[in-house]
Amino acid sequence: MSAHRIGLIGCGWFAPFHVEALRGLRDRAEIVWAADPDADKARHIADDAGCRPLADYREGLGDVDAVIAIVPHHLHHPITLECLAAGRHVLLEKPMANTLAQCDEMIEAAERASRTLMIALPHRYRQCMQAFRRHVTDGAYGPLCMLDALMDESMQGYALGWLSRRETLGGGVFFSSSPHMIDPMLWIAGPVRHAEMVGTSTGLEMEGEDTAASIMKFESGAIGMTRHTWGSPRSNTWYTMRAMCRDGWVTLTSTPDGDFFNEGVRCPWKTRITALTANGEMTLLESDEGLDLRPEVEHFLDCVESGAEPQTGGRTARAIIALVEGAYARADADGANVP
Ligand SMILES: NC(=O)c1ccc[n+]([C@@H]2O[C@H](COP(=O)([O-])OP(=O)(O)OC[C@H]3O[C@@H](n4cnc5c(N)ncnc54)[C@H](O)[C@@H]3O)[C@@H](O)[C@H]2O)c1
Known part of the structure; x- marks a missing residue:
């Protein structure tokens, strides 16, 4: 099969992660163009990817068979619909869209x-998360009682732009970033029966909450919680997920070993899984795996070729939006998501 021809839509902070992933998949995919209305950004990513810059992605849709959309959240829905209508496969950055109705339209359009x-x-595609899931679900530590995820990011001092407005971000940190944890939690523990969130502000200039906690009850009987802030004074622990099982606690910690926001794709990482049992603590995995999107992009290419539904297809991603929207609605009714 000849290489897939890919267009990149959106050339901002996260685009280099996709360029790097595709560099590692050169035999399967070629980046044909990189589009952004900001000409400097388009040129920067196009130079890095060795492709042509475009001001408007619509001009390039005829030259590619798939696009990767890395744009502000309010554009996820219109750009996806337009690319699907043009017959292109779409890998879209999280979260799926700002409303459930938009998610439904996108699923139907695909x-x-x-x-x-x-x-x-990306997190369920990382080797460390796959190993974590195996350790939790293979029964060695007994049944899962609780999943507890802490995600700690530092946005202090950064110009938040579209992230600061509900209309463009879709909500606050719980909408934008907690899905990084919620997706692997649902993947590990199964569907959720009930979820609630509370939110507050550490003082970042944004309309939505910059700090949120949630609790959930899984249909399996286990419970889960997320704690998440963009207001960390220092982003030293990016995330820790702990599975409390009857006979042991399994903990995954994945930490940028540098300044993640400034170093971006070049930032080194430290990743570790430990197990704590009655016999003490044991290291199960240690690696320097960072936020490598190659397995995720490779899965997308596999699905394009086979026609199979991706692990994180529209319905899986919609379930996260449904969980978040429901928890927001309950928090709004109770005044539980205000500073
Ligand atoms: N998986 C992760 O860990 C992760 C991390 C960061 C961001 N993201 C996601 O990536 C997406 C982009 O985030 P970012 O941090 O790169 O934001 P960003 O603001 O740095 O970049 C967005 C880019 O989109 C461009 N853009 C706006 N309208 C456009 C249009 N019509 N056509 C093409 N480009 C357009 C902007 O000019 C900007 O350069 C979001 O969905 C975000 O949630 C994911």
Whole structure:
């Protein structure tokens, strides 16, 4: 099969992660163009990727068979619909869209066009998360009682731009970033019966909450919680996920070993899984795996070729939006998501 021809839509902070992933998949995919209305950003990413810059992605849709959309959240829905209508496969950055109704339209549009729609929720594709899941679900530590995820990011001092407005971000940190944890939690523990959130502000200039906690009850009987802030004074622990099982606690910690926001894709990482049992603590995995999107992008290419539904297809990603929207609605009714 000849290499897939890919267009990149959006050349901001996260685009280099996709360029790097595709560099590692050169035999399967070629970046044909990189589009951004900001000409400097388009040129920067195009130079890095060795492709042509575009001001408007619509001019390039005829030259590619798939796009990767890395744009502000309010554009996820219109750009996805436009690309699917043009017959292109779409790998779309999380979260899927700002409303459930938009998610439904996107799922329907992908089915109508017989094209792959995958939402980029990278953490379940990371080797460390796959190992964590295996340790938790293979029964060695007994049944899962609780999943507890802490995600700690530092946005202090950064110009938040579209992230600061509800209309463009879609909500606050719980909408934008907690899905990084919620997706692997649902993948590990199964569907959720009940979820609630509370939110507050550490003082970042944004309309939505910059700090949120949630609790959830899984249909399996286990419970889960997320704690998440963008207001960390220092982003030293990016995330820790702990599975409390009857006979042991399994903990995954994945930490940028540098300044993640400034170093971006070049930032080194430290990743570790430990198990704590009655016999003491044991290291199960230690690696320097960072936020490598190659397995995620590779899965997208596999699904494009086979026609299979991606692990993080529209319906899986929609379930996260449904959980978040429901928890927001309950918090709004109770005044539980205010500073
Ligand atoms: N998986 C992760 O860990 C992760 C991390 C960061 C961001 N993201 C996601 O990536 C997406 C982008 O985030 P970012 O941090 O790169 O934001 P960003 O603001 O740095 O970049 C967004 C880019 O989109 C461009 N843009 C706006 N309208 C456009 C249009 N019509 N066509 C093409 N480009 C357009 C902007 O000019 C900007 O350069 C979001 O969905 C975000 O949630 C994911």
